[in-house]
Amino acid sequence: MRKQWFIVLLVSMCSIACVESDSDSPNAELGNTARGLASTSRAASATFDAQRAFAILEKQCEFGPRPPGSAAHKETQSYLFTELQKHANSVVLQPHQYKTETVTLHLNNILAEFGPPRSGETLLLAAHWDTRPFADRDPKPENRDKPILGANDGASGVAVLLEIARVLKAHPPPRRVVIVLFDGEDYGRSVENMFIGSRFFARNLGKWKPDYGILLDMVGDKDLTLPIERHSWNANRGFTEAIWRRAATLGLTPFQHRLGDAIMDDHVPLIEVGIPMVDIIDFTYPYWHTLEDTVDKCSPKSLEVVATLVISIVYDGL
Numbered sequence: 001m002r003k004q005w006f007i008v009l010l011v012s013m014c015s016i017a018c019v020e021s022d023s024d025s026p027n028a029e030l031g032n033t034a035r036g037l038a039s040t041s042r043a044a045s046a047t048f049d050a051q052r053a054f055a056i057l058e059k060q061c062e063f064g065p066r067p068p069g070s071a072a073h074k075e076t077q078s079y080l081f082t083e084l085q086k087h088a089n090s091v092v093l094q095p096h097q098y099k100t101e102t103v104t105l106h107l108n109n110i111l112a113e114f115g116p117p118r119s120g121e122t123l124l125l126a127a128h129w130d131t132r133p134f135a136d137r138d139p140k141p142e143n144r145d146k147p148i149l150g151a152n153d154g155a156s157g158v159a160v161l162l163e164i165a166r167v168l169k170a171h172p173p174p175r176r177v178v179i180v181l182f183d184g185e186d187y188g189r190s191v192e193n194m195f196i197g198s199r200f201f202a203r204n205l206g207k208w209k210p211d212y213g214i215l216l217d218m219v220g221d222k223d224l225t226l227p228i229e230r231h232s233w234n235a236n237r238g239f240t241e242a243i244w245r246r247a248a249t250l251g252l253t254p255f256q257h258r259l260g261d262a263i264m265d266d267h268v269p270l271i272e273v274g275i276p277m278v279d280i281i282d283f284t285y286p287y288w289h290t291l292e293d294t295v296d297k298c299s300p301k302s303l304e305v306v307a308t309l310v311i312s313i314v315y316d317g318l
């Protein structure tokens with residue numbers, strides 16, 4: 001992802017509305033329905049195993065840096081595909097080639113489908129599974145051509161979604177959920193050669209289009225700070241604020257109800273084709289695009305915080 005600098009404006013946001021259900025109220029039936037969904041959401045949240053998610057983060061890092069074209073990239077793709085097959089209705093690769101000035105990349109998005117078949121609402125859950133080929137933000141100049149491990153920048157979002165895949169199998173969701181793991185997000189030195197997989201995905205949707213989606217990127221660091229990402233808010237303000245209000249209702253304090261930076265990331269190509277997308281990203285991570293983006297900088301608790309929010313949206317809706 002890339003940061004876009006804007007003058008930070010403080011904005012006032014609407015306060016959180018708490019609605020209490022009341023069995024004597026005219027909305028008693030609705031309240032009971034909401035309680036039923038909430039109990040499923042609680043059961044699903046309890047099924048999410050933060051240690052298991054963290055082990056998935058570690059497993060990806062054990063392959064080493066995972067930039068397109070590397071052996072580790074191939075091994076990781078195989079691992080992710082196999083793991084998703086254990087839980088999803090179906091898993092497919094979305095292969096595509098991308099030519100730079102010097103090389104042709106062979107990339108694959110990985111898509112996994114859960115829940116009821118193609119009818120009703122579809123929620124897209126996204127992350128990128130490739131890692132950056134060079135640590136161009138490393139404080140040591142001699143490291144800046146070396147590939148990063150991407151414990152947070154890459155592996156964290158994938159870890160949350162793979163563990164959620166297991167939860168979705170145990171607790172079938174009330175809406176269709178598609179997990180997409182994008183390739184080629186972090187490839188280029190400039191934005192022209194980044195977000196390759198998400199751009200391909202957005203261009204090749206055909207008649208199908210998810211109703212809304214959540215992108216996870218850099219969600220595993222120990223000191224998790226998640227302000228509202230500005231591109232998400234600019235494009236779909238009501239949707240984005242609903243996500244952060246839900247986080248507040250759930251008591252997830254790393255989600256900060258204030259506007260943060262505008263980050264170029266995989267959600268932007270999808271927003272451009274009309275899909276409401278929210279990017280959940282911690283851009284205060286000091287090890288971003290350095291060789292220090294390693295497992296010890298991440299925590300199971302952070303993965304769990306983000307998973308709790310996503311699971312609530314999956315089972316309770318917006």
Ligand SMILES: [Zn+2]
Binds near residue numbers: 001132153186
């Ligand atoms: Zn990155």
